[in-house]
Amino acid sequence: xxxxxxxxxxxxxxxxxxxxxxxxxxxxxxxxxxxxxxxxxxxxxxxxxxxxxxxxxxxxxxxxxxxxxxxxxxxxxxxxxxxxxxxxxxxxxxxxxxxxxxxxxxxxxxxxxxxxxxxxxxxxxxxxxxxxxxxxxxxxxxxxxxxxxxxxxxxxxxxxxxxxxxxxxxxxxxxxxxxxxxxxxxxxxxxxxxxxxxxxxxxxxxxxxxxxxxxxxxxxxxxxxxxxxxxxxxxxxxxxxxxxxxxxxxxxxxxxxxxxxxxxxxxxxxxxxxxxxxxx
Amino acid sequence: xxxxxxxxxxxxxxxxxxxxxxxxxxxxxxxxxxxxxxxxxxxxxxxxxxxxxxxxxxxxxxxxxxxxxxxxxxxxxxxxxxxxxxxxxxxxxxxxxxxxxxxxxxxxxxxxxxxxxxxxxxxxxxxxxxxxxxxx
Ligand SMILES: C[S@@+](CC[C@H](N)C(=O)[O-])C[C@H]1O[C@@H](n2cnc3c(N)ncnc32)[C@H](O)[C@@H]1O
Numbered sequence: 001x002x003x004x005x006x007x008x009x010x011x012x013x014x015x016x017x018x019x020x021x022x023x024x025x026x027x028x029x030x031x032x033x034x035x036x037x038x039x040x041x042x043x044x045x046x047x048x049x050x051x052x053x054x055x056x057x058x059x060x061x062x063x064x065x066x067x068x069x070x071x072x073x074x075x076x077x078x079x080x081x082x083x084x085x086x087x088x089x090x091x092x093x094x095x096x097x098x099x100x101x102x103x104x105x106x107x108x109x110x111x112x113x114x115x116x117x118x119x120x121x122x123x124x125x126x127x128x129x130x131x132x133x134x135x136x137x138x139x140x141x142x143x144x145x146x147x148x149x150x151x152x153x154x155x156x157x158x159x160x161x162x163x164x165x166x167x168x169x170x171x172x173x174x175x176x177x178x179x180x181x182x183x184x185x186x187x188x189x190x191x192x193x194x195x196x197x198x199x200x201x202x203x204x205x206x207x208x209x210x211x212x213x214x215x216x217x218x219x220x221x222x223x224x225x226x227x228x229x230x231x232x233x234x235x236x237x238x239x240x241x242x243x244x245x246x247x248x249x250x251x252x253x254x255x256x257x258x259x260x261x262x263x264x265x266x267x268x269x270x271x272x273x274x275x276x277x278x279x280x
Numbered sequence: 281x282x283x284x285x286x287x288x289x290x291x292x293x294x295x296x297x298x299x300x301x302x303x304x305x306x307x308x309x310x311x312x313x314x315x316x317x318x319x320x321x322x323x324x325x326x327x328x329x330x331x332x333x334x335x336x337x338x339x340x341x342x343x344x345x346x347x348x349x350x351x352x353x354x355x356x357x358x359x360x361x362x363x364x365x366x367x368x369x370x371x372x373x374x375x376x377x378x379x380x381x382x383x384x385x386x387x388x389x390x391x392x393x394x395x396x397x398x399x400x401x402x403x404x405x406x407x408x409x410x411x412x413x414x415x416x
Contacts, residue, residue: 055335
Protein backbone atom coordinates (compact mmCIF):
# COMPACT_ATOMS: atom_id res chain seq x y z
CA UNK A 1 0.00 0.00 0.00
CA UNK A 2 2.85 2.38 0.89
CA UNK A 3 4.54 2.58 -2.50
CA UNK A 4 1.25 2.96 -4.34
CA UNK A 5 0.09 5.84 -2.13
CA UNK A 6 3.44 7.52 -2.56
CA UNK A 7 3.22 7.05 -6.29
CA UNK A 8 -0.17 8.80 -6.37
CA UNK A 9 1.15 11.73 -4.35
CA UNK A 10 4.26 12.18 -6.49
CA UNK A 11 2.07 12.76 -9.52
CA UNK A 12 1.13 16.16 -8.12
CA UNK A 13 3.83 16.91 -5.53
CA UNK A 14 7.64 17.09 -5.66
CA UNK A 15 9.13 13.82 -4.41
CA UNK A 16 10.48 14.98 -1.08
CA UNK A 17 7.27 16.80 -0.27
CA UNK A 18 5.25 13.71 -1.17
CA UNK A 19 7.43 11.57 1.13
CA UNK A 20 6.99 14.03 3.98
CA UNK A 21 3.26 14.45 3.50
CA UNK A 22 2.61 10.71 3.29
CA UNK A 23 4.56 10.24 6.51
CA UNK A 24 2.46 12.88 8.27
CA UNK A 25 -0.78 11.43 6.91
CA UNK A 26 0.23 8.04 8.31
CA UNK A 27 1.29 9.48 11.64
CA UNK A 28 -1.80 11.55 12.18
CA UNK A 29 -4.69 9.65 10.63
CA UNK A 30 -5.99 6.11 11.26
CA UNK A 31 -5.04 3.70 8.47
CA UNK A 32 -8.55 3.44 7.07
CA UNK A 33 -8.35 7.14 6.17
CA UNK A 34 -4.99 7.08 4.33
CA UNK A 35 -6.38 6.15 0.95
CA UNK A 36 -9.00 8.92 0.94
CA UNK A 37 -6.50 11.46 2.31
CA UNK A 38 -4.05 10.72 -0.48
CA UNK A 39 -6.78 10.95 -3.08
CA UNK A 40 -7.93 14.32 -1.82
CA UNK A 41 -4.39 15.61 -1.54
CA UNK A 42 -3.68 14.61 -5.12
CA UNK A 43 -6.68 16.74 -6.06
CA UNK A 44 -4.93 19.64 -4.33
CA UNK A 45 -7.05 19.84 -1.21
CA UNK A 46 -4.76 21.50 1.36
CA UNK A 47 -3.04 19.05 3.71
CA UNK A 48 -4.14 21.13 6.70
CA UNK A 49 -7.82 20.67 5.84
CA UNK A 50 -7.22 16.93 5.46
CA UNK A 51 -5.34 16.55 8.75
CA UNK A 52 -7.41 19.19 10.52
CA UNK A 53 -4.53 21.22 11.95
CA UNK A 54 -1.54 23.48 11.28
CA UNK A 55 1.29 24.02 13.76
CA UNK A 56 1.78 27.71 14.59
CA UNK A 57 4.73 28.44 16.87
CA UNK A 58 4.21 26.17 19.84
CA UNK A 59 0.45 26.00 19.23
CA UNK A 60 -1.58 23.57 17.17
CA UNK A 61 -4.27 25.41 15.26
CA UNK A 62 -7.37 23.59 14.06
CA UNK A 63 -8.22 24.22 10.43
CA UNK A 64 -11.25 23.57 8.29
CA UNK A 65 -12.84 24.69 5.06
CA UNK A 66 -14.20 28.20 5.08
CA UNK A 67 -11.35 29.62 7.18
CA UNK A 68 -7.89 30.53 5.89
CA UNK A 69 -4.99 28.26 6.88
CA UNK A 70 -2.31 30.12 8.88
CA UNK A 71 0.86 30.82 6.90
CA UNK A 72 4.50 30.37 7.91
CA UNK A 73 5.18 34.04 7.17
CA UNK A 74 2.56 35.04 9.73
CA UNK A 75 3.98 32.61 12.26
CA UNK A 76 7.36 34.20 11.67
CA UNK A 77 6.40 37.82 12.38
CA UNK A 78 4.27 36.82 15.36
CA UNK A 79 7.27 35.16 16.93
CA UNK A 80 9.41 38.18 16.13
CA UNK A 81 6.82 40.54 17.59
CA UNK A 82 6.55 38.54 20.78
CA UNK A 83 10.30 38.49 21.26
CA UNK A 84 10.66 42.24 20.79
CA UNK A 85 7.83 42.95 23.24
CA UNK A 86 9.00 40.43 25.80
CA UNK A 87 9.97 41.97 29.12
CA UNK A 88 9.78 45.54 27.80
CA UNK A 89 7.30 48.22 28.90
CA UNK A 90 4.50 46.54 27.14
CA UNK A 91 1.08 47.03 25.71
CA UNK A 92 -2.17 46.41 27.48
CA UNK A 93 -5.02 45.00 25.47
CA UNK A 94 -4.35 43.69 21.99
CA UNK A 95 -6.83 43.63 19.12
CA UNK A 96 -6.32 41.17 16.25
CA UNK A 97 -8.65 42.22 13.48
CA UNK A 98 -9.39 39.67 10.71
CA UNK A 99 -8.43 36.92 13.12
CA UNK A 100 -9.50 33.87 11.03
CA UNK A 101 -8.46 30.76 13.00
CA UNK A 102 -7.36 33.07 15.82
CA UNK A 103 -3.71 32.10 15.29
CA UNK A 104 -2.21 35.58 15.77
CA UNK A 105 -4.23 36.45 18.88
CA UNK A 106 -3.60 33.05 20.43
CA UNK A 107 0.08 33.05 19.60
CA UNK A 108 0.66 36.48 21.18
CA UNK A 109 -1.51 35.58 24.16
CA UNK A 110 0.49 32.41 24.77
CA UNK A 111 3.94 34.00 24.40
CA UNK A 112 3.42 37.21 26.37
CA UNK A 113 2.14 37.43 29.89
CA UNK A 114 -0.09 40.10 31.42
CA UNK A 115 -1.27 41.65 28.19
CA UNK A 116 -4.70 42.23 29.69
CA UNK A 117 -7.39 41.53 27.12
CA UNK A 118 -6.53 39.90 23.82
CA UNK A 119 -9.47 40.07 21.43
CA UNK A 120 -9.73 38.58 17.96
CA UNK A 121 -12.45 39.74 15.62
CA UNK A 122 -13.67 38.65 12.22
CA UNK A 123 -16.77 39.22 10.15
CA UNK A 124 -17.06 35.53 9.38
CA UNK A 125 -19.09 33.56 11.90
CA UNK A 126 -17.26 30.38 10.86
CA UNK A 127 -13.95 32.01 11.71
CA UNK A 128 -15.11 33.25 15.11
CA UNK A 129 -16.40 29.79 16.01
CA UNK A 130 -13.17 28.11 14.93
CA UNK A 131 -11.09 30.69 16.80
CA UNK A 132 -13.03 29.93 19.97
CA UNK A 133 -12.43 26.22 19.45
CA UNK A 134 -8.75 26.95 19.01
CA UNK A 135 -8.69 28.85 22.27
CA UNK A 136 -10.09 25.80 24.06
CA UNK A 137 -7.83 23.43 22.12
CA UNK A 138 -4.73 25.34 23.24
CA UNK A 139 -5.98 26.02 26.74
CA UNK A 140 -2.90 24.55 28.36
CA UNK A 141 -0.52 26.88 26.51
CA UNK A 142 -2.64 29.91 27.37
CA UNK A 143 -2.97 29.18 31.04
CA UNK A 144 0.29 30.57 32.37
CA UNK A 145 0.26 33.94 30.66
CA UNK A 146 -2.78 35.20 32.58
CA UNK A 147 -4.42 36.98 29.65
CA UNK A 148 -8.09 37.24 28.99
CA UNK A 149 -8.70 35.99 25.46
CA UNK A 150 -11.93 36.28 23.51
CA UNK A 151 -13.33 36.32 19.97
CA UNK A 152 -16.10 38.42 18.49
CA UNK A 153 -17.97 38.97 15.30
CA UNK A 154 -17.13 42.45 13.95
CA UNK A 155 -16.95 44.05 10.53
CA UNK A 156 -13.81 46.06 9.89
CA UNK A 157 -15.30 47.95 6.95
CA UNK A 158 -17.89 49.33 9.36
CA UNK A 159 -15.20 50.11 11.94
CA UNK A 160 -16.95 47.99 14.56
CA UNK A 161 -15.29 47.91 17.96
CA UNK A 162 -15.50 44.72 20.06
CA UNK A 163 -18.18 44.92 22.73
CA UNK A 164 -16.01 43.36 25.43
CA UNK A 165 -13.38 46.11 25.33
CA UNK A 166 -13.05 49.52 23.71
CA UNK A 167 -9.42 50.51 24.22
CA UNK A 168 -6.40 48.65 22.86
CA UNK A 169 -2.73 49.70 22.87
CA UNK A 170 -1.80 47.35 20.05
CA UNK A 171 -3.65 46.62 16.81
CA UNK A 172 -2.45 43.65 14.75
CA UNK A 173 -3.95 42.33 11.55
CA UNK A 174 -3.44 40.08 8.58
CA UNK A 175 -6.18 41.46 6.32
CA UNK A 176 -7.05 40.09 2.86
CA UNK A 177 -4.35 41.62 0.63
CA UNK A 178 -4.45 39.99 -2.79
CA UNK A 179 -5.87 42.43 -5.36
CA UNK A 180 -8.71 40.91 -7.40
CA UNK A 181 -6.66 41.14 -10.60
CA UNK A 182 -3.94 38.95 -9.11
CA UNK A 183 -6.32 36.21 -7.93
CA UNK A 184 -5.06 33.68 -10.46
CA UNK A 185 -2.07 31.44 -11.09
CA UNK A 186 -0.25 34.08 -13.12
CA UNK A 187 -0.73 36.46 -10.19
CA UNK A 188 1.31 34.01 -8.12
CA UNK A 189 -1.61 32.37 -6.31
CA UNK A 190 -1.37 28.62 -5.93
CA UNK A 191 -4.04 26.44 -7.54
CA UNK A 192 -4.88 24.77 -4.25
CA UNK A 193 -5.41 28.15 -2.58
CA UNK A 194 -7.67 29.32 -5.42
CA UNK A 195 -9.71 26.14 -5.31
CA UNK A 196 -10.08 25.51 -1.60
CA UNK A 197 -9.52 28.59 0.54
CA UNK A 198 -12.17 31.30 1.09
CA UNK A 199 -11.81 34.24 -1.27
CA UNK A 200 -13.29 36.56 1.34
CA UNK A 201 -10.14 35.92 3.38
CA UNK A 202 -7.81 36.65 0.46
CA UNK A 203 -9.13 39.33 -1.87
CA UNK A 204 -8.47 42.88 -0.81
CA UNK A 205 -6.12 45.78 -1.26
CA UNK A 206 -5.60 49.34 -0.04
CA UNK A 207 -9.13 49.67 1.36
CA UNK A 208 -8.23 47.30 4.23
CA UNK A 209 -5.26 49.46 5.22
CA UNK A 210 -7.60 52.47 5.15
CA UNK A 211 -10.01 50.72 7.51
CA UNK A 212 -7.19 49.61 9.81
CA UNK A 213 -5.65 53.08 9.98
CA UNK A 214 -9.10 54.51 10.75
CA UNK A 215 -9.43 52.01 13.61
CA UNK A 216 -6.24 53.27 15.28
CA UNK A 217 -7.72 56.47 16.78
CA UNK A 218 -11.07 54.76 17.43
CA UNK A 219 -9.50 52.23 19.81
CA UNK A 220 -6.68 54.50 20.98
CA UNK A 221 -3.92 52.24 19.63
CA UNK A 222 -0.32 53.30 20.25
CA UNK A 223 1.22 50.72 17.95
CA UNK A 224 0.30 48.43 15.08
CA UNK A 225 1.60 45.57 12.97
CA UNK A 226 -0.16 44.75 9.69
CA UNK A 227 0.80 41.96 7.35
CA UNK A 228 0.95 42.87 3.67
CA UNK A 229 1.79 41.51 0.25
CA UNK A 230 2.76 44.63 -1.67
CA UNK A 231 5.03 47.59 -0.94
CA UNK A 232 2.28 50.00 -1.94
CA UNK A 233 0.10 48.74 0.91
CA UNK A 234 2.87 49.73 3.31
CA UNK A 235 3.39 53.14 1.72
CA UNK A 236 -0.34 53.83 1.87
CA UNK A 237 -0.34 52.96 5.57
CA UNK A 238 2.59 55.32 6.18
CA UNK A 239 0.65 58.12 4.48
CA UNK A 240 -2.49 57.49 6.47
CA UNK A 241 -1.00 57.66 9.96
CA UNK A 242 0.23 60.90 11.56
CA UNK A 243 3.74 62.06 10.54
CA UNK A 244 4.81 61.97 14.17
CA UNK A 245 4.52 58.17 14.24
CA UNK A 246 7.55 56.01 13.54
CA UNK A 247 6.86 53.56 10.78
CA UNK A 248 8.76 50.90 8.84
CA UNK A 249 8.58 47.72 6.83
CA UNK A 250 9.54 44.22 7.95
CA UNK A 251 10.78 41.47 5.63
CA UNK A 252 10.16 37.75 5.95
CA UNK A 253 12.92 35.13 5.96
CA UNK A 254 12.62 34.80 2.17
CA UNK A 255 13.40 38.52 1.86
CA UNK A 256 9.92 39.66 0.84
CA UNK A 257 8.21 42.71 2.33
CA UNK A 258 5.76 41.23 4.80
CA UNK A 259 4.74 43.72 7.48
CA UNK A 260 4.25 47.40 8.13
CA UNK A 261 4.89 48.45 11.72
CA UNK A 262 4.16 51.74 13.44
CA UNK A 263 4.26 53.23 16.94
CA UNK A 264 3.68 56.66 18.42
CA UNK A 265 6.02 57.01 21.39
CA UNK A 266 9.57 56.27 22.52
CA UNK A 267 8.48 53.78 25.11
CA UNK A 268 7.62 51.47 22.25
CA UNK A 269 10.92 51.86 20.40
CA UNK A 270 11.67 48.18 20.95
CA UNK A 271 9.24 47.58 18.08
CA UNK A 272 12.05 48.88 15.92
CA UNK A 273 13.42 45.32 16.08
CA UNK A 274 10.57 44.35 13.76
CA UNK A 275 11.68 46.87 11.15
CA UNK A 276 14.06 46.14 8.29
CA UNK A 277 13.43 49.39 6.42
CA UNK A 278 12.32 52.62 8.07
CA UNK A 279 9.88 54.79 6.15
CA UNK A 280 10.33 58.53 6.37
CA UNK B 281 22.92 9.21 30.68
CA UNK B 282 25.42 12.03 30.21
CA UNK B 283 23.88 15.51 29.94
CA UNK B 284 22.74 16.36 26.44
CA UNK B 285 25.22 18.66 24.69
CA UNK B 286 24.13 22.12 23.58
CA UNK B 287 25.44 24.37 20.86
CA UNK B 288 25.76 28.11 21.35
CA UNK B 289 23.26 30.09 19.27
CA UNK B 290 26.06 32.47 18.35
CA UNK B 291 27.82 29.71 16.42
CA UNK B 292 24.74 28.84 14.38
CA UNK B 293 23.48 30.18 11.08
CA UNK B 294 19.83 29.26 10.58
CA UNK B 295 17.85 29.07 7.35
CA UNK B 296 14.22 28.27 6.66
CA UNK B 297 13.96 26.45 3.40
CA UNK B 298 10.63 26.91 1.72
CA UNK B 299 11.38 25.79 -1.78
CA UNK B 300 9.51 27.34 -4.66
CA UNK B 301 9.67 30.92 -5.74
CA UNK B 302 7.21 33.77 -5.74
CA UNK B 303 6.04 36.18 -3.15
CA UNK B 304 4.49 33.70 -0.67
CA UNK B 305 2.25 34.94 2.11
CA UNK B 306 -1.46 34.45 1.50
CA UNK B 307 -0.85 33.33 -2.09
CA UNK B 308 0.92 30.11 -1.19
CA UNK B 309 0.07 27.46 1.37
CA UNK B 310 3.26 25.57 2.17
CA UNK B 311 3.44 22.37 4.13
CA UNK B 312 7.21 22.39 4.21
CA UNK B 313 8.88 23.75 7.32
CA UNK B 314 12.41 22.57 6.73
CA UNK B 315 15.07 24.08 8.92
CA UNK B 316 18.78 24.17 8.07
CA UNK B 317 21.55 24.92 10.53
CA UNK B 318 25.14 25.66 9.75
CA UNK B 319 27.69 25.37 12.50
CA UNK B 320 29.99 28.26 11.63
CA UNK B 321 33.24 27.07 13.30
CA UNK B 322 33.20 23.61 11.67
CA UNK B 323 31.08 24.20 8.58
CA UNK B 324 28.82 21.29 9.43
CA UNK B 325 25.32 21.61 7.99
CA UNK B 326 22.30 19.72 9.29
CA UNK B 327 18.65 19.96 8.34
CA UNK B 328 15.35 18.75 9.72
CA UNK B 329 12.00 18.39 8.03
CA UNK B 330 10.84 15.64 10.34
CA UNK B 331 7.68 17.35 11.57
CA UNK B 332 5.13 19.83 10.20
CA UNK B 333 6.10 22.27 12.91
CA UNK B 334 8.94 24.68 12.27
CA UNK B 335 9.22 25.12 16.01
CA UNK B 336 9.85 21.39 16.47
CA UNK B 337 12.15 21.18 13.45
CA UNK B 338 14.29 23.96 14.87
CA UNK B 339 14.67 22.03 18.10
CA UNK B 340 15.33 18.74 16.35
CA UNK B 341 17.96 20.30 14.08
CA UNK B 342 19.74 21.73 17.13
CA UNK B 343 19.74 18.35 18.82
CA UNK B 344 21.11 16.66 15.71
CA UNK B 345 23.85 19.26 15.42
CA UNK B 346 24.78 18.99 19.08
CA UNK B 347 24.95 15.23 18.82
CA UNK B 348 27.00 15.39 15.67
CA UNK B 349 29.53 17.73 17.28
CA UNK B 350 29.64 15.63 20.40
CA UNK B 351 30.38 12.53 18.38
CA UNK B 352 33.12 14.31 16.49
CA UNK B 353 34.74 15.48 19.65
CA UNK B 354 34.71 12.03 21.11
CA UNK B 355 36.17 10.70 17.92
CA UNK B 356 33.91 7.70 17.82
CA UNK B 357 31.75 9.04 15.10
CA UNK B 358 29.37 6.47 13.83
CA UNK B 359 26.71 7.24 11.32
CA UNK B 360 24.64 4.26 12.37
CA UNK B 361 24.63 5.43 15.95
CA UNK B 362 23.68 8.91 14.93
CA UNK B 363 20.83 7.74 12.79
CA UNK B 364 19.49 5.58 15.54
CA UNK B 365 19.67 8.34 18.07
CA UNK B 366 17.94 10.69 15.71
CA UNK B 367 15.14 8.27 15.02
CA UNK B 368 14.51 7.88 18.70
CA UNK B 369 14.60 11.59 19.20
CA UNK B 370 12.08 12.30 16.47
CA UNK B 371 9.88 9.55 17.77
CA UNK B 372 10.05 10.89 21.26
CA UNK B 373 9.13 14.35 20.08
CA UNK B 374 6.25 13.42 17.89
CA UNK B 375 4.99 11.18 20.63
CA UNK B 376 5.30 13.82 23.25
CA UNK B 377 3.85 16.64 21.28
CA UNK B 378 1.73 15.87 18.27
CA UNK B 379 0.56 12.51 19.50
CA UNK B 380 -1.02 14.03 22.52
CA UNK B 381 -2.57 16.78 20.44
CA UNK B 382 -3.85 14.54 17.71
CA UNK B 383 -5.21 12.11 20.20
CA UNK B 384 -7.15 14.98 21.65
CA UNK B 385 -8.34 15.95 18.20
CA UNK B 386 -9.27 12.35 17.46
CA UNK B 387 -11.16 12.06 20.69
CA UNK B 388 -13.21 15.05 19.73
CA UNK B 389 -13.92 13.39 16.41
CA UNK B 390 -14.60 10.01 17.97
CA UNK B 391 -18.29 10.63 18.09
CA UNK B 392 -18.43 10.16 14.34
CA UNK B 393 -16.12 7.17 14.01
CA UNK B 394 -15.26 4.72 16.73
CA UNK B 395 -12.34 2.90 15.16
CA UNK B 396 -9.29 4.85 16.17
CA UNK B 397 -7.05 2.03 17.24
CA UNK B 398 -4.52 3.08 14.66
CA UNK B 399 -3.89 6.50 16.16
CA UNK B 400 -2.67 4.93 19.34
CA UNK B 401 -0.04 2.95 17.52
CA UNK B 402 3.35 4.31 16.81
CA UNK B 403 3.90 4.75 13.10
CA UNK B 404 7.48 4.29 12.08
CA UNK B 405 9.27 7.26 10.68
CA UNK B 406 10.03 6.36 7.11
CA UNK B 407 11.97 9.21 5.70
CA UNK B 408 15.51 8.81 6.45
CA UNK B 409 18.82 10.16 6.09
CA UNK B 410 17.35 12.92 4.00
CA UNK B 411 17.27 14.73 7.29
CA UNK B 412 20.85 14.36 8.15
CA UNK B 413 22.95 15.89 5.50
CA UNK B 414 26.44 16.43 6.62
CA UNK B 415 28.32 18.71 4.32
CA UNK B 416 31.95 19.23 4.99
C1 LIG C 1 -5.91 36.62 5.41
S1 LIG C 1 -7.16 36.06 6.51
C2 LIG C 1 -6.23 36.10 8.03
C3 LIG C 1 -6.62 35.08 9.03
C4 LIG C 1 -5.68 34.93 10.22
N1 LIG C 1 -5.52 36.18 10.95
C5 LIG C 1 -4.33 34.42 9.77
O1 LIG C 1 -3.37 35.18 9.79
O2 LIG C 1 -4.21 33.26 9.39
C6 LIG C 1 -8.23 37.46 6.57
C7 LIG C 1 -9.45 37.34 7.48
O3 LIG C 1 -10.17 38.58 7.43
C8 LIG C 1 -11.54 38.33 7.49
N2 LIG C 1 -12.22 39.50 6.92
C9 LIG C 1 -12.34 39.86 5.63
N3 LIG C 1 -13.03 41.01 5.51
C10 LIG C 1 -13.35 41.40 6.78
C11 LIG C 1 -14.07 42.50 7.31
N4 LIG C 1 -14.60 43.44 6.54
N5 LIG C 1 -14.20 42.58 8.66
C12 LIG C 1 -13.68 41.63 9.46
N6 LIG C 1 -12.99 40.56 9.01
C13 LIG C 1 -12.84 40.45 7.67
C14 LIG C 1 -11.73 37.04 6.74
O4 LIG C 1 -12.91 36.39 7.16
C15 LIG C 1 -10.45 36.27 7.11
O5 LIG C 1 -10.68 35.45 8.22
